[in-house]
Amino acid sequence: MIAVDKVSFRKIVLKKRNALSEDFIQSASVQIENRFLTLIELKSIRIIGMFAAFRSEVRTLNLARRLIALGKTVVFPKTLIDQDRLEFRVVTNPEEQLKPGVWNIPEPMDGLQVMPYSELELIVTPGAAFDRKGNRIGYGGGFYDRVFAGAPKALRVALAFDMQMVDEVPADSHDLPVHLAITETQEIRCSVCEISPSEIV
Numbered sequence: 749m750i751a752v753d754k755v756s757f758r759k760i761v762l763k764k765r766n767a768l769s770e771d772f773i774q775s776a777s778v779q780i781e782n783r784f785l786t787l788i789e790l791k792s793i794r795i796i797g798m799f800a801a802f803r804s805e806v807r808t809l810n811l812a813r814r815l816i817a818l819g820k821t822v823v824f825p826k827t828l829i830d831q832d833r834l835e836f837r838v839v840t841n842p843e844e845q846l847k848p849g850v851w852n853i854p855e856p857m858d859g860l861q862v863m864p865y866s867e868l869e870l871i872v873t874p875g876a877a878f879d880r881k882g883n884r885i886g887y888g889g890g891f892y893d894r895v896f897a898g899a900p901k902a903l904r905v906a907l908a909f910d911m912q913m914v915d916e917v918p919a920d921s922h923d924l925p926v927h928l929a930i931t932e933t934q935e936i937r938c939s940v941c942e943i944s945p946s947e948i949v
Contacts, residue, residue: 753918757885761877762789764911765804773909776932780907783930784811789870789903795821795863797836797871797895797902800846800854805874806907809842826855829874829893834891836863865898872927873906882906882925882938883917890932896924903927910934 784790796815801807812822816839824842825834827850837856839845849855873892875884884906886892894906904926910933919925929936 753772753784754885755888757886757914757917758876761885761912762804762913765876765909768804768911769866773804774911777801778810779932780909780930781804781811781814783932783935784872784905784907785814787842787905787928787930787935793820793869793903794867795823795867796826797863797868797899798822798839799872799874800824800842802853802874804852806909808872808907811872812839812842821863823868824854824856825895827851827853832891833894836868837861837886838863864893868895868902869883869900870903870905871895871899873904875906875908875912877912877914878906878908878926878929879914879916879917880929880936880938881917881919882927882929883919883923884926886919892923905930 798808815822822839823836824839825836837860839856842919845857846854847857875886877885906926906929908931909925910931
C-alpha cells in the first residue's frame with residue numbers, strides 16, 4: 749500500500765512542480781540559495797554533496813559556485829547505472845566540469861577526484877515531496893537512500909519549493925529522513941531524525 753501511495757504522491761507533486769514557470773523557479777531558487785547560506789551548521793562543514801538541477805528542480809549551480817568561493821569542497825554525483833549507485837566527484841568549476849549524463853542530468857566528467865560517501869559532511873538532497881518530519885519521496889531509484897546509508901553522520905538538507913512540502917509523506921520504517929528542508933520562505937528543522945543537526949556542529 750505504501751508503495752502505491754508513494755507513486756501517487758510522486759506523480760501528483762511532480763505534475764504541479766513541472767507546471768511552475770521558469771521565472772518562478774529562478775526567483776525561488778535564489779531565495780532558497782540565500783537561506784541555505786545562512787545555516788549555522790555550514791560554518792564547520794567542509795565537504796558538501798550537491799545535486800545538479802534537472803527539469804523543474806531547485807537550481808543549484810550558483811549555490812555550488814558560492815560554496816566553492818567560500819572554500820568548501822563541493823562534489824556532484826555521477827550515476828553508475830551498471831552498479832546501481834551514485835559516485836560523487838569533486839567539482840571546482842561547474843560550468844566546465846559538468847556535462848549531460850544519464851537521463852540528460854548534468855554530471856561530473858571523468859577524471860575528477862572521487863569522494864567516498866563516508867567523507868560527506870552535508871548532502872544537499874533532491875526529491876519530489878517532503879514533510880515536516882523529514883520524510884521524503886525521491887524519484888523511485890533509491891539512489892539517495894544508498895548515499896544516506898553510506899554517510900550516516902552527514903547532515904541531510906532538502907532543497908524544495910513550498911509546494912513540495914506536504915502534510916505527510918508515506919514512509920517505510922527503514923527510510924532515512926532529512927534533517928532540514930529549505931524552501932523559498934522557510935527553514936524547516938525536521939521533527940523526526942536519526943541524529944540532531946546540532947551534533948554535527
